[in-house]
Amino acid sequence: MKKSRPAKNGKRFLCLALSLLTAVAVTACGTNEDKTDSTPQEAVSLTLTREELPVIDGALALAPYYEAMTARLLNVDIEEARTLVLCSNTPSAYQNLTDGKVDMIFCAMPSEEQVSTAREAGVTFEYHPILNGGFVFFVNKDNPVKSLTKKQLQDIYRGKIKNWKELGGDDVEIIPYQRNEGSGSQTGLYRFLLPKEKVMPAPTELAIGDMGEIVDAVANYDNAQGAIGYSYYYYVSSMHYTDQIKLLGVDGIIPSDETISDRSYPMINQSQIVIRTDTPQDSVVRKIIAWCQSEEGAKLAEENGYVANRT
Numbered sequence: 565m566k567k568s569r570p571a572k573n574g575k576r577f578l579c580l581a582l583s584l585l586t587a588v589a590v591t592a593c594g595t596n597e598d599k600t601d602s603t604p605q606e607a608v609s610l611t612l613t614r615e616e617l618p619v620i621d622g623a624l625a626l627a628p629y630y631e632a633m634t635a636r637l638l639n640v641d642i643e644e645a646r647t648l649v650l651c652s653n654t655p656s657a658y659q660n661l662t663d664g665k666v667d668m669i670f671c672a673m674p675s676e677e678q679v680s681t682a683r684e685a686g687v688t689f690e691y692h693p694i695l696n697g698g699f700v701f702f703v704n705k706d707n708p709v710k711s712l713t714k715k716q717l718q719d720i721y722r723g724k725i726k727n728w729k730e731l732g733g734d735d736v737e738i739i740p741y742q743r744n745e746g747s748g749s750q751t752g753l754y755r756f757l758l759p760k761e762k763v764m765p766a767p768t769e770l771a772i773g774d775m776g777e778i779v780d781a782v783a784n785y786d787n788a789q790g791a792i793g794y795s796y797y798y799y800v801s802s803m804h805y806t807d808q809i810k811l812l813g814v815d816g817i818i819p820s821d822e823t824i825s826d827r828s829y830p831m832i833n834q835s836q837i838v839i840r841t842d843t844p845q846d847s848v849v850r851k852i853i854a855w856c857q858s859e860e861g862a863k864l865a866e867e868n869g870y871v872a873n874r875t
Contacts (some may be wrong), residue, residue, distance in 0.1 A: 585624050598679065598688050599688075599841060605733075608851075608854045608855045610732050611637060612827060612848065614648065617637075618659075618666075618667035618848055619637065620648075620669070621650040621651070622651060622657050625748070625803060625835075628803070628868060629670060629694075629868070630670045631869060633864065634648055637852070637855065641830045654672060654748040655668075655746035657669040657839075658671065658674050659678075659681070661687075662687050664680060665846075667839070668838070668852070668853075672796070672833060672835060672836065673749065675746055677745075689839070691838055693834035693835070694834070694837055694856055694871045695798075695834065695871060695872065696872070697796050697798055697870075698796070699755075699756045699796060699797075699832075700794065700797050700800060700812070700819045701717060701792060701793070701794045701803070701811070701812045702792070703782060703791065703809065704788040704790075704808065705783075705810050706788075706789050709733075710810075711814065711815070711816050711817075712731060713815050714757070716731055718758055718794055720740050721740055721742075722758065722763070732764045736789055736790040739770065740770065740791075741778050741792065743794075744772070747773075747775070749775060757831075772793075776804045777811060779793065779804050783809050793822075798870055802849055814829065814831055817830060818830075821871055834873060836857070
């Protein structure tokens with residue numbers, strides 16, 4: 565039976581302002597353990613009615629993706645599609661999936677705490693990689709540093725390196741911004757750079773709750789020349805682009821569509837469709853996953869600025 569949709573919060577209005585989307589991804593399996601399946605599929609044809617549409621939620625950075633997917637599968641315009649899906653952002657989307665309030669979410673991989681919370685509720689997740697992206701670090705455009713090694717980035721967020729002159733930059737204090745716990749970006753920091761217990765605690769003023777605010781802080785803060793932040797490639801290059809920041813290379817590789825597509829950039833992140841492992845094999849949810857991983861889904865992703873997962 566179709567579940568009732570939870571009330572939309574303030575983030576929904578952010579999603580309504582976003583531009584067009586995309587789609588891609590992978591198929592499923594059903595076990596009692598968290599599971600990832602990335603089997604590529606051929607072209608899949610799928611058309612849905614509003615009544616068949618499952619309850620969809622997800623991260624702000626992926627909202628253009630699943631909104632446009634919804635528009636395509638229902639054959640409606642994008643404005644109408646935006647009213648038919650949720651955008652609770654990563655922490656709330658995972659909680660909604662755990663609570664059974666939604667049927668599928670579009671997010672980065674969950675934090676250990678989100679997995680633990682689900683398992684305590686008797687829920688396990690199933691993961692379907694859909695888009696290739698990059699976990700990226702950025703600085704103010706006036707910072708002369710162009711690339712850092714992974715070790716240097718680790719030492720910044722351990723609190724061992726505190727001045728840009730130690731990295732070939734100006735004699736300016738490093739201001740390392742972080743995101744809030746449970747956010748997709750903060751979970752990415754722990755996954756791609758350092759385990760949580762090795763990251764120095766962030767002062768309250770440097771722990772940013774909104775993904776756009778961390779970009780704005782590095783771009784415009786009074787001491788922005790010393791600031792460094794992190795996010796996901798598509799968000800900072802398309803959704804919240806500003807020419808006041810620049811993306812840092814990691815180990816000499818600058819993140820770009822090309823270096824993410826060929827996986828030469830060292831911090832490749834795959835966005836996921838996440839469902840519960842008890843989702844029926846014949847469900848519409850699994851049909852949508854198959855469509856997203858098909859060639860049609862890949863083309864839609866690329867048409868709208870994402871890097872399709874074709875592996």
